Amino acid sequence: MLYNSPRYGRFEWWLKLHALEKLPDDKVLVLGLDSTPPSIIYNELKDELPNLSMLMEETHTLRSSHPPITIPAWTVMLTGKTPGELGMYGFRHRKPGDYGSMYIVNSRDVKAPRIWDLYTKAGRSSIIVGVPPTYPPRPMKGYLITDFITPGPDKAYTWPPTLKREVEALIGGQYQFDVPFRVADKDAIIKGLWDMTKKQFKVFKHLLKTKRWDFAMIVQIGVDRVQHAFWKFYDPTHPRYPGEGNKYEDVIPNYYKLVDELVGEILEVIPKDTKVIVASDHGAKAMKGAFVMNQWLIEEGYLVLKKKPEKPGIDLHPEMVDWEKTKAWAWGGYYARVFLNIKGREPHGVIDPEEVPGFIEELKKKLMQVKGPNGESWNTKVYTPQELYPDVKGHPPDLIVYLDDLNWRSAGTLGWQSMYLEENDRGPDDAVHDWIGIVYYNWKPGIKDETIDINNAIIEALRKT
Numbered sequence: 307m308l309y310n311s312p313r314y315g316r317f318e319w320w321l322k323l324h325a326l327e328k329l330p331d332d333k334v335l336v337l338g339l340d341s342t343p344p345s346i347i348y349n350e351l352k353d354e355l356p357n358l359s360m361l362m363e364e365t366h367t368l369r370s371s372h373p374p375i376t377i378p379a380w381t382v383m384l385t386g387k388t389p390g391e392l393g394m395y396g397f398r399h400r401k402p403g404d405y406g407s408m409y410i411v412n413s414r415d416v417k418a419p420r421i422w423d424l425y426t427k428a429g430r431s432s433i434i435v436g437v438p439p440t441y442p443p444r445p446m447k448g449y450l451i452t453d454f455i456t457p458g459p460d461k462a463y464t465w466p467p468t469l470k471r472e473v474e475a476l477i478g479g480q481y482q483f484d485v486p487f488r489v490a491d492k493d494a495i496i497k498g499l500w501d502m503t504k505k506q507f508k509v510f511k512h513l514l515k516t517k518r519w520d521f522a523m524i525v526q527i528g529v530d531r532v533q534h535a536f537w538k539f540y541d542p543t544h545p546r547y548p549g550e551g552n553k554y555e556d557v558i559p560n561y562y563k564l565v566d567e568l569v570g571e572i573l574e575v576i577p578k579d580t581k582v583i584v585a586s587d588h589g590a591k592a593m594k595g596a597f598v599m600n601q602w603l604i605e606e607g608y609l610v611l612k613k614k615p616e617k618p619g620i621d622l623h624p625e626m627v628d629w630e631k632t633k634a635w636a637w638g639g640y641y642a643r644v645f646l647n648i649k650g651r652e653p654h655g656v657i658d659p660e661e662v663p664g665f666i667e668e669l670k671k672k673l674m675q676v677k678g679p680n681g682e683s684w685n686t687k688v689y690t691p692q693e694l695y696p697d698v699k700g701h702p703p704d705l706i707v708y709l710d711d712l713n714w715r716s717a718g719t720l721g722w723q724s725m726y727l728e729e730n731d732r733g734p735d736d737a738v739h740d741w742i743g744i745v746y747y748n749w750k751p752g753i754k755d756e757t758i759d760i761n762n763a764i765i766e767a768l769r770k771t
């Protein structure tokens with residue numbers, strides 16, 4: 307609850323983090339399962355995951371960050387700060403004062419200390435594998451392999467830099483950071499996922515066995531990828547579920563079993579008194595469809611194009627837009643980001659700064675009235691960053707929009723027949739992110755709340771060791 311409260315100020319956050327400078331004496335291991343929802347691990351597959359289940363001494367659900375997106379969410383968990391304080395609103399950020407340019411967030415954008423930085427400061431050693439965002443690798447005490455945003459295995463992806471050669475010798479080839487998952491060839495995704503996951507755990511296990519460490523953490527992005535690529539085959543409530551006995555219905559369970567086996571191998575090489583935390587950064591649920599945000603803005607008269615797009619799936623390029631008549635435009639994603647064309651801020655701004663609050667109210671009201679394809683009511687939520695965070699740094703969107711509470715994703719492309727698409731405009735994708743993830747411990751930190759805010763999921767537990 308506190309996390310969502312704007313009154314919960316910066317000083318308290320700092321204190322929380324500072325309190326962690328008294329670090330636990332025991333070794334701490336964090337197993338990060340990107341995107342795991344409580345339903346899968348606490349219910350549906352619990353009995354089939356002996357190693358992951360064995361660690362469930364104290365279990366909680368986890369309330370993700372605003373927005374519940376991988377890069378900000380893990381950073382919130384590891385710093386105790388909100389995305390606003392971190393200036394981190396997703397995978398991509400818009401370059402300010404520019405209609406077309408964007409940049410991908412990387413490790414240099416993390417300005418607050420993450421937990422392993424506190425260990426470094428205390429002269430203690432960490433092993434970090436795949437935690438978003440850690441590319442490019444930055445100095446720390448210990449050993450680090452970068453995350454899924456790493457452009458490729460030819461780049462420098464380790465700390466210390468010499469570790470790369472050791473990794474390549476160990477796996478006998480190239481390391482793998484991610485798997486293309488929005489592609490039609492499902493069998494290729496499966497192969498990629500299994501290869502990647504085995505390699506990443508092999509490296510993690512090797513480091514745990516051969517290096518000195520006090521804090522260790524791995525984030526397995528494959529969980530997020532398998533869910534995006536195979537959710538509709540697994541979840542009978544998915545609107546496009548192909549039916550029982552479908553070819554891919556066991557891919558998600560089998561992937562979790564693979565992770566469980568690999569976790570079992572990890573548990574064999576760590577001391578028995580290690581404090582183990584298993585956490586996800588957000589949950590997942592069926593994607594109902596994609597809503598074409600920019601077409602909606604066009605229909606409402608807020609976005610004006612110079613000419614109609616000729617075919618479906620065209621990206622909104624700045625040169626297509628009549629900026630003198632445009633008040634707002636949007637980006638796609640699991641949540642929609644809306645940007646306003648403000649005088650003095652954008653190159654061809656049209657909204658007077660003093661008209662902005664009124665315009666935001668108007669837009670919010672209209673967005674919250676958007677209905678589904680069959681006229682059904684949606685539970686759409688719209689926020690300004692200022693409403694969500696005690697401080698708003700970096701390059702936030704002007705509005706953060708959760709279409710039907712994330713059940714619908716936002717499509718940023720144009721030229722579609724309808725505003726409601728069955729599929730993601732970026733390629734096949736069956737799942738969206740959800741607010742509630744998991745966190746559990748192999749000891750009892752005695753946290754009272756059933757649901758823990760993501761910023762506390764590790765920090766509060768470690769304070770209680």
Ligand SMILES: [Zn+2]
Binds near residue numbers: 340341375376377379
């Ligand atoms: Zn994630």
